[in-house]
Amino acid sequence: MSLDFINAGLVLSSITTLLFIVPILDSIERKVKAAIHSRIGPPILQTWYDIRKLFAKKLSVIPNPFHVVFFLFLYMMLSIMSITYFITAVLVPMWNSIMVLIILITILQTTFIVLPFVTSNPFAIIGATREVLLVLVNEIVFFIAMALLIFFSGETYLSSLPYIHPTPAYLILAAILFIVGYVSCGRQPFDIAEAEPEIASGILVELTGPLLGVFVYANLVRRALFKLIPVYVLIAPFTGSNMYALITSLIILPILWVIYAGLAALFGRSRVDIAPVSLLKLYSILFSITIILYLVFK
Amino acid sequence: MSEDKPATSRSTILKALEIALKTGRVTRKYPFAEPLITDEFRGRIEIDEEKCIGCGACVLACPPNALELIEENGQRMIKYFIGRCIYCWRCIDVCPVNAIRGTRDFELATDNIDDLVDIVVHDMVKCSSCGSAFMTIRQKIYVIKKAPLTENYIDKDPKCRREKTLNALLKRRGGVMKYE
Amino acid sequence: MTKKSLDHVLKEYIDGIKSIYPKADYLFSNDTLFIVVPKEKLRDVTEFIHNKMDCYLRTCLGSDERPLLGHFALYHIFGDDRNGLNIVVKTYLDPKKPVAPTIMDIVPAADWCEMEARDLLGIEFEGRKQYRLVLPVGWPDNLHPLRKDVPYNIRPRPSAVGERITPPKTATATIPVGPYHPALHEPEYFELYVEGETVVDVKYRGFHVHRGIEKLGESRMNYQQVNFLAERICGICGFVHSTCYAQAVEKAAKIDVPERAKFIRSIVLEIERIHSHLLWIGVAAHLLGYDTGFMHAWRIREHIMVLAEFLTGSRKTYGINLVGGVRRDINEDKKKQAIEVLDKVEKDYMEYLKALLAVPEVKKRATETGILPKEDARKLSVVGPTARGSGLDRDVRRDVPYAAYNYVDFNVPVYDSGDNLARLLVRADEVIESIKIIRQLLDQLPKGPIMAEDFEIPENRAAVSLAEAPRGEDIHYIITGDGRPYRWKVRAPTYQNIPALKVMLKGAPLADAPLTIASIDPCFSCTDRIYVINETSARKIVRIGIGLCPG
Ligand code: SF4
C-alpha cells in the first residue's frame, strides 16, 4: 500500500517535471547549437516564451479544420499518454507493457504522419511523403528491435528490465533503439520532413498561433519519450531497481539531449532517397551483429 | 600549396567543433551593447544653421532627394528628410561653407515622422527691380565677401540682371528693343 | 594560346562582315567594334560572329532614337573574350512599325533580351514565339514605357488579369515556389512540375521587382547621381554596378581615371566578391541543413564587412564611386589594418572550408545534382561561377581587364563537372584568389590623386563596360546625353544564368531544387532592374557619325 503511494507520487511528480522541463531542454538544445555556432543563443526559457506567444495569438481558420484539429489533439494526447504510460509501466508491473508501449508508439507515429496529410497544403504533403518513408523504416526497425528485446530477455514487462542480465546482444539492441530515437526526433541529417528551405515544410507550414503551439509542445514531449525509452532500456539492467532506473533515466535525459543537439549541429541534411537507404544498411548490420552475438553467447 | 586545396583536404565533422571551441562567442547583446561600427562609418548628417548660406548645392548633389529646396513667402528652406537619406555624404563634399557635418548615428528608428525632418530656414533678398525673392541674405553676404566687385548688381535677380545688361548693350548700339 | 595582334583580329571581323554586307559601316573605339548592318543581314552577321568567330552574346537592347535620327535601333552586343573585344552590331528599324528578325535560333541566349526589347520598346521579332517577359500581366499591350514619347507618369489602370498554371501532361503535380516563398529570400516565381519527387519541367516568371524606368527617366538624376542609383541595383554586388556604370561613362567620354582610383576600385570589388561568396557559401550550407556552416561562414564574412566599412564608410552600398574616380582614399594605416584582417580571414576561411567539406551530406548532396553540361552552358552564354563550374573558362577580369586587374596575377578556377559541387568549389577557390589579389593591389598601390580633374561628358557617345561581378559578368551600355545618360542598359549576370536553371532542374529530385536554384547565386532584384535612364525631353536632332555615337 505505501509502495503504491510512493509509486503514484513518483509517477505524478516525474510526469509534471517532465512536462515542464521539456521546453527547457529544447532551449538548452538551442543554446548548445548556438555555442557551436559561436553565438550567444536564446535564454533558457525561450521555448516556453515561444509557446506562450503562440498561445497569445489569434486562432486562425485553416482549411479542413476539423480533421486538423482532431488529429492535432489526438497527437498531443497520445504523446502525453505514451510518456505517462511508459513511466507508470516502469514503476508498476503491468502485464505485457512492452507490447502496449509498441502499440502506443505505433499509433503516435501514425498520427504524426497523418497530420500533414489531412491539411490540403501541397508543401505539407511533400514533407509528409518524405517523412512516411523514413518513419516506415524507423517504425519497422523499432518494432523488430522491441520484439527481439522480448525474445532475448524473455520479458514482456517493462518493469522487469532492471532485473535481467545485460548480454552484448541486448546492448546492441539498446544501441539500435538510440538510433531509432535520434531519427524519430527529426534532427539533422534526418530532418527531411521539416526541411523548410527544401520547399517542404511539413505540418509547420500550415499551422499558426495556438495550434502551432500545441504541435510544438506535443512534438517536444514525443522527442522526450524517444530519448527516454533507449536510455531506460540501456541502463535498467545495471541499476537493479525500477525506481533507480527511472530516476537515472530522468537524469540522463538532459545530458542525452545536449549530446543529440551537438550531433545535430555537426551534420547536414540528408535527402529522402538517401536517408532511408543508408539507415536500412546501418540497421541491417546492427541487427546481424546482435543476432550473431545472441547465438554465440547462448 | 596543393595540400591546402580545400577540396582534397581530409578532416572529419568534428572540425567544426574545434573551430567553435577556438573561436568562442562572437555575437554581442546588441541593442544593450555598443554597436560594431568603425570610425569611418557614415551616418546621419547635420546641417549647421549658423554656417549654412542656403545656396542649394547640397540639394543638387543629393542622389535620392533627401535634401529639398523649398521657397515660400520670401523664405528659402533646406529640408533634410532622414527617411530618404542614403548616407552618402555627397552633400558634405559639395557644401561651399562646410556647413554640413557627418555623424556616426544610425539608430534612427522613431514612431514620430517629425523626428526625421530637419529644416533650415533662410530669409531671402528681394530683387531691387522686380521685387521677386531670388537668393538668401547669407548667400549675398557670401558672394560679396568672395567677389567684392559684384556688389553693384547683386541685388537684382538673374533675369533682371540679364535684362539690364542687354538693355545697356542695346542702348549703346542705339537700339530700342527690349529684351524678352 | 597565342594572342593574335589586335589589328589582325579586327581585320578578320571586318572582312568577314564585309563579305556578308559590303557596305557595312564600322568604327573601333576603346575595346569595342561598332558595326551597322541592315536588318536583313542581321542573322548572317550573327551567325558569323557567334558561330564562326565563337563569340558570346553579351546582351541585346533596343533604343528609341526617333528624336535623334528618326528610327528605332537594336543593338546586339557580342563578346570575344579571347581577344578582349566587344562587338556591337546595330540595326535600324522602322520608326512606325519596328520589326526585327530573331536570332534566338542561332543564339538561344538572346531569348530574354529580345522579349525585353519587345515589352519596353514594342520591337516585334519575326520567326519566334513571343511572350510578355518584363511587364506585368495587366499592362496595356501597346504601351511601351521606354519609348521617348511615353510620359514617365503614365499609370495605366491595374487590371485583375491572372496568369494560369499550365502544367505539362507528364506532371502529376505542380509545386509553385514563390513569388514570396518563405524559404527563398527574393521575389521570384518558379513553377516546378513534378512527378513524385522528380521535377519534369520548370517555368520561371520573374521581373516582379521591375523598378520602373519612367520615374527615373524624369527624375533629376545627373551623371554623378546615377552612380548611387546603380549601386542600388543589387544589395550584394552593388559596387560592381556602380563601377561598371562609371567605367562606361568614362569610356564613352574618354576620361582619364587616375591609377590610384582604379586600384581602389579593384580592391573594393574584390572585398565585395569575398563577402558575396562567403554569404553564398553560408546560404548553401543552410540549404543543406548545415547551420553550423552557415553561421561560421557569416562570422568570417563579418570581418570583411567591417573592413569594407572601414575602407569605404559603409558596410554595403559603399558609395565611393564617381564618374572620374573614387571618393575615399586608402592610407597607410588603413592598408596595414586591411592586411591584418585579410590574414585572419584567410586562416579562418581555410579551416572553415575543411570543416564544411568534411560534412558528408554537403558533399553527397552537391555532387551530381543540378548538372549543367558544357554545351548547354555555351549555348546559353552563362557567366561567372555558373560558367566556370561547367568548364567554360571565362572571366572578364582576365579576358577584358578593367580597373587594375592587369597589374595582378591570379588564377581563374574552372571545374568541369557542371554540378552544384563544381559551382561551390569555384566560389570557394575564388575567395582565396580574391584575398591574393587584394594583397597584391595593396602592395602596389600607386601614389597620386583619386579623382580625375575637370572633364566633360560629350553627348551621343556610346560605350560598353564590363565587370566581373561575384555572379558573373555585368554589362552596362551607355549612350551619353545632355547631363545624364540618353540610354543606359544594364545586364546583370543572373539575367544570363536563370535560363540555365531549366536545364539543371529537369529530371532532378525536388529536394535538390532549392540548392540548384541557389547554386547560380541568383540575384533577382538585379535581373529585374531595368534601370534605364532616359531623357524624355530630348527633342534636339543631332546628326552623329554613322549613328552609333561612339567617340
Ligand atoms: S548624405 Fe547623401 S543622401 Fe543624405 S542628404 Fe547628404 S547627399 Fe543626400
Ligand code: SF4
Ligand atoms: S550646400 Fe551647404 S551652404 Fe549650401 S544649402 Fe547646403 S548646407 Fe547650406
